[in-house]
Amino acid sequence: MSVSIKDVALKAGVSIASVSRVLSGKPGVGAQTAERIKQVIDELGYRPNLGARGLVKRKTGNIAVVVPRGSYILNNPFFSTILDGIAKELDETEFNMLMSFTSVQQQRLLETQAVDGAILFSPRNEELSMDWLKSLAIPIIVVGSYLEDSPFPCVRPDDEEGVCQSVTALFDKGHRTIGLVNGPMSSMHSVRYYKGYERTLKSLGLTMNKELVFELDEFDGGKVVEVVSQFLQGNQHMTGVVCSSDFLAIGVMKAADIANVSIPHDLSVIGADDVPIASFLTPSLSSVHVDLVGMGRKAVSLLTQLVEGEQLEKMEHIFPMYYVDRGTTGTPKKK
Amino acid sequence: MSVSIKDVALKAGVSIASVSRVLSGKPGVGAQTAERIKQVIDELGYRPNLGARGLVKRKTGNIAVVVPRGSYILNNPFFSTILDGIAKELDETEFNMLMSFTSVQQQRLLETQAVDGAILFSPRNEELSMDWLKSLAIPIIVVGSYLEDSPFPCVRPDDEEGVCQSVTALFDKGHRTIGLVNGPMSSMHSVRYYKGYERTLKSLGLTMNKELVFELDEFDGGKVVEVVSQFLQGNQHMTGVVCSSDFLAIGVMKAADIANVSIPHDLSVIGADDVPIASFLTPSLSSVHVDLVGMGRKAVSLLTQLVEGEQLEKMEHIFPMYYVDRGTTGTPKKK
DNA sequence: CTGAAAGCGCTTACAG
């Protein structure tokens, strides 16, 4: 029973065309009539029905943020911080945001012409069918990671530089036996982290020991605690470890506690992405910082450009990372 | 350029009415025709335009999840865990979900007939105008907290019972000087926590000391570290503290570290809501558990009932809380 | 069982 454009036209004694014109600020309405119409709009508290408008303009005014593996990702601050940026930037636009956290929702959302464009959050290779995505025929931006061989622009951290700085920071403190706690190789983020780790070790003249590389299924989760604590109980030589997410680093801290290994005295730990909670922990977590909020903002602004038919100059928008020294890193204990 | 119902009708040699009927599973179409239509739908990969359907059915098929103070709340696991439940339950429905994290988005979302109903996430009193909410004329469910004097059903934890269990747990371990780190009184959650704290102390024969009650602006944030660490540096008698969120408890852990107060040796700490990260911390955080995922699910199922015109039997859906003993609580040190 | 028609709330050429 909400008031429609007809009600406004009736009360103002004009046609709905004129009402529509003042609504969209189009010319072709006399100053006085426009004034009267505006008044009636206020009086009646009229609000345009976006669905109806969308139908004729063939634009919904909505964008989608799709998060595959929602239940894994939701509790990861890497996600919520980027989402914070997305939300902030959204205020600068006219778009509403639809979100999906499961494949069921994803499909419903993307296949029903409910959105003008989509932001894919850290998708993994082969998780989403490239053909399906292309068949959607809407602009798509990937944020937080990128998809192999994909035609979609992405916004992501400079992972390789990040891990390079982590490893180097440990090296500079005197560490020579440095491990890597990584996510799954289906994520390009992990792939890059691995590559960067390998490359940096080599360039520092250290040899890589596969035994010190841990590959977990997820960037969060409790599995890391089990795996790493078990390892630490039998190991005496690894003095530092770099992780491909802060969440994994928190797991390593827990693992160290269980294995009775003290941080940073016996083991130095560095996370990645520097989520807000990192500096809040005890001890506070050393990490490689990246502007996650800025990444979220960037993703939205790129997507709106695309939706408005503009061309993008760059396909990759890479955000710099820099090491932040906090409480979980120190000089290795002499043995 | 996507395929419409017309294209299907044309290719199948029937009217759009028949196509529409098979689409919605309505009777009145011959078995053979229906079969043919279904085939064409598949061939063409036709998907109904939800916006158009919504226009005539006067139902959008969307619900809103509105999160005031988004940037504060986004990084709070209390939120993301409930959202996880919301997302899970959404799979059982036909609804898409729109989210808003700022007042700008909120207004745009709720005033433009874009949704059939809304879930308000932990709103504070006077943050949202009750008149405005009522004028929206859509079903509304409040989750995570509740609004004073509001006509909206709510889904929330049994806060008073939670804090009662926290205080009692400390008491049973021998603590007699127990503080409270609380959120702002504009949140009913804090109000209830305060009340429950006061009541429990009294019933245990302890006297309340206002000096030990800390009221913060937010349930997360770094302010708590500053305030509590300062206090701890001058205080020698408080041996335990209950917090109205796990996030605040993490802040207290940090504060204790700064003040050189050891947990749980010198100070026992209990959080609230038992978010996933609680058990993951070092030491793991004692808390009062509540089924946050279940709360999210419940909110969705109640909202869909309302949207479908059903009546709700209860206005308050209160989830039980129970104490979980972990690493941050112990016997007070003798002095 | 089947289709022509009206209508949901808008926008936008097209006339005047």
Next chain:
DNA sequence: CTGAAAGCGCTTACAG
């Protein structure tokens, strides 16, 4: 400057 009309993609009485 202004309005009547067509149309966006659907659903649903209403006839037949």
